[in-house]
Amino acid sequence: MVKAPLWKRLVIWALVALGVILSVPNLFYGQVEARNDAALAVEAAGFATTEQQAALDAWPSWMPSGLVNLGLDLRGGAHLLAEVQVADVYKARMDGWWPEVRDALREVRDQVGSVRRQQTQLPYELRVQIENPAGMAAAVDAVRALSSNIVSLTGVGQTDIDVTAEGDVLIVQLSEPEREAVDLRTIQQSLEIIRTRVDQAGTREPTIQRQGADRILIQVPGIGSASELKALIGTTAKLTFNPVVRRGTSEDQAPGPGNVSLPSLDEENVWYTIEEVPVVSGEDLTNAKGDFDQNGRPAVAFQFDARGARAFGDYTAQNIGAPFAIVLDGKVISAPVIQSHIPGGSGIITGNFTVEEANRLAVLLSAGALPASMIFLEERTVGPELGQDSIDAGRVAAVIAMVAVSVFMIASYGTFGVFAVLSLGLNMTMIFGILSAIGGTLTLPGIAGIVLIIGMAVDANVLVFERIREELRNAKSAARAIEIGYERALSAIIDANLTTLITSAVLFTMGAGPVRGFAVTLAIGIVTSVFTALYVTRAMVETWYGLRKPTTVIV
Numbered sequence: 001m002v003k004a005p006l007w008k009r010l011v012i013w014a015l016v017a018l019g020v021i022l023s024v025p026n027l028f029y030g031q032v033e034a035r036n037d038a039a040l041a042v043e044a045a046g047f048a049t050t051e052q053q054a055a056l057d058a059w060p061s062w063m064p065s066g067l068v069n070l071g072l073d074l075r076g077g078a079h080l081l082a083e084v085q086v087a088d089v090y091k092a093r094m095d096g097w098w099p100e101v102r103d104a105l106r107e108v109r110d111q112v113g114s115v116r117r118q119q120t121q122l123p124y125e126l127r128v129q130i131e132n133p134a135g136m137a138a139a140v141d142a143v144r145a146l147s148s149n150i151v152s153l154t155g156v157g158q159t160d161i162d163v164t165a166e167g168d169v170l171i172v173q174l175s176e177p178e179r180e181a182v183d184l185r186t187i188q189q190s191l192e193i194i195r196t197r198v199d200q201a202g203t204r205e206p207t208i209q210r211q212g213a214d215r216i217l218i219q220v221p222g223i224g225s226a227s228e229l230k231a232l233i234g235t236t237a238k239l240t241f242n243p244v245v246r247r248g249t250s251e252d253q254a255p256g257p258g259n260v261s262l263p264s265l266d267e268e269n270v271w272y273t274i275e276e277v278p279v280v281s282g283e284d285l286t287n288a289k290g291d292f293d294q295n296g297r298p299a300v301a302f303q304f305d306a307r308g309a310r311a312f313g314d315y316t317a318q319n320i321g322a323p324f325a326i327v328l329d330g331k332v333i334s335a336p337v338i339q340s341h342i343p344g345g346s347g348i349i350t351g352n353f354t355v356e357e358a359n360r361l362a363v364l365l366s367a368g369a370l371p372a373s374m375i376f377l378e379e380r381t382v383g384p385e386l387g388q389d390s391i392d393a394g395r396v397a398a399v400i401a402m403v404a405v406s407v408f409m410i411a412s413y414g415t416f417g418v419f420a421v422l423s424l425g426l427n428m429t430m431i432f433g434i435l436s437a438i439g440g441t442l443t444l445p446g447i448a449g450i451v452l453i454i455g456m457a458v459d460a461n462v463l464v465f466e467r468i469r470e471e472l473r474n475a476k477s478a479a480r481a482i483e484i485g486y487e488r489a490l491s492a493i494i495d496a497n498l499t500t501l502i503t504s505a506v507l508f509t510m511g512a513g514p515v516r517g518f519a520v521t522l523a524i525g526i527v528t529s530v531f532t533a534l535y536v537t538r539a540m541v542e543t544w545y546g547l548r549k550p551t552t553v554i555v
Helices: 006-045 050-057 087-106 133-144 176-200 226-233 306-318 355-367 384-413 415-438 444-473 478-510 514-548
Strands: 077-084 115-118 125-130 161-166 169-174 207-211 215-221 239-248 259-263 271-275 285-292 298-304 324-328 331-334 346-350 374-382
Touching (some): 006 050, 006 514, 077 226, 087 115, 087 125, 087 133, 087 169, 087 176, 125 133, 133 161, 133 169, 169 176, 176 207, 176 215, 176 226, 215 226, 259 331, 271 324, 285 355, 298 306, 298 355, 384 444, 415 444, 415 514, 444 478, 444 514, 478 514
Antiparallel strands (some): 077 215, 077 374, 115 125, 125 169, 161 169, 239 324, 259 271, 298 346, 324 331
C-alpha cells in the first residue's frame, strides 16, 4: 500500500485540527457571545465598563471567538412586515414642485393673471387655478418646460411630469414611469436605512428584504420584542440645525413668514420659534456616536461633511451670542448659545439622555431619516423558549441519526466502520468550525440539513469499502485492495456530491431566509464529508495498516 506523502498527511490533519479549534467556541456559547458583545460595545464607546471588562476577560483573546449564529426560529427574535407609505414621497415631491411652478407662471403673469394652489386628494398631483383661462396654453407651456426626461429603462422618452388643464385649473402630475421610479428608489433607500440601523444596533444575521411592490420583511434574531424593533427602525430621526427667532412659554400662533413654532423636547411648556429653512441638516452628517459632554453626561458627538462643515462654520462665525436650535423630528432637543466660531464641522448634542438613549440616537442619525413613513402590517415576537425546544429536538434527531448510522457502519464493516464513524464525528465538528469562521447562520432547516448530511456522509465510505471488498474477492492483497478501492471510488463520489452541491447552489441563489440556511449547511456538509471520507478516513486506514501490518483485512 502506497502511503500518502508526509506533507499531504500533515495538511490533512492540520485542516482537521483547524476545524476542531474553530468549533470549540460553540461549546461555550453564552460565554463567548457575552465576550463578543462586550468587544463591540467597547469598540463603539472607546472605553470598557466593569461588566464589559469582566466579559472580555472570561474568554482568552488568543482563542477564536467566532460563533454559529442562531436564526430567528432557534434564537427567538422579532418579525415585522412593514408597508412603506410611498405617497409621502409623492406629496413631498409635489410640495417641492410648487415654488418652481409658481415662479414659472409668474413669468407669464400678463397672460394667466394671478395663480392660486388648490387642495387635491391625490398625493402625486398639483392643482393650480389661474385667473385668466385664456392664457392656459401659455401656462401649460411654461410649466411643461420644467419637466425633465426620466433616466430609466422603462421610462425612455418620457418626462417626469404630465401637465394638463381642466377649465381654469392647471394640473401637474407625476407621470406613471416617474412614480414607478420613485417607488423603486424609496423602497431601496428604506431597505438600506433599515439594514444600517439594525446592523449598527449589533444584532446578528437579520433578514431584510423586499416583498411585493411596497412592503419590507424584517426578521431580527436575538432582539427582545417586536416593539423594540419597531422603535429602532420606525423612528424618523430627522435632524436639523435652525436659527432661533425667539423663545416662549406657549406655541407661537403667528411665527411669521418662513418661521415655525416647535416645542422643546425636555422643557415643559417651552416653545421655540425658529426659521423653517435649516442651516445644515442630518443629511450632511458623516458620523455620529455616543459620547459624554464636559460634565460627564451622555451626549452624541457628530461630524459634518465638507459642505455641512463650511455652512456650520460660516453661520457660527457670523452669529456668536445667538441661540441655535438642534431639532429632531419636530422637537427642539436644545438651543445652546453660540459661544465662538466652530470650524471643522464637529460638535456634540447634549440633552437629558441616558447612555442607551444617546447611543440609540447616534445610530439613528448615522443611518439617516427614512424617506417615507411605514405601517406595520404584521408583528410577531418569537420567544427564545420556542427556539430552545427546536434546538433540543434537533439535537435529539442528530444523536439518534449518529447512533443509528454508527451501529450500521460498525456492524457492516467492522474496523473500517469504526474509521467511518470517527470521520463522521470530525465531519460534524468541521461543519460547525466552518460555520463559525464564516459567520453562518443555523436555522431549523439548517439542523435538518446537518441530520441529512449524517446519512449522506457515510455514502462515500460505503462506496470505498464495497470497492475494497470487490478487490479482496479478486484475490488482491490487502494493501493493493485498499489502494484500488479508494482510487476507483473517487470519480463516483465526486460525481454524486457535485450534483448535490449544484442543487444547494441553486437553492441558495433562488431561496431566501431559512432555505438559504439549509443550502449553506448542506453545501458545507458536502465539502467536509467528501474531505473526511476520502482523505481523513484513508489517513486513518494508512496509519492503522502501518502499525498493524495485517496480512489480510475483513471489510
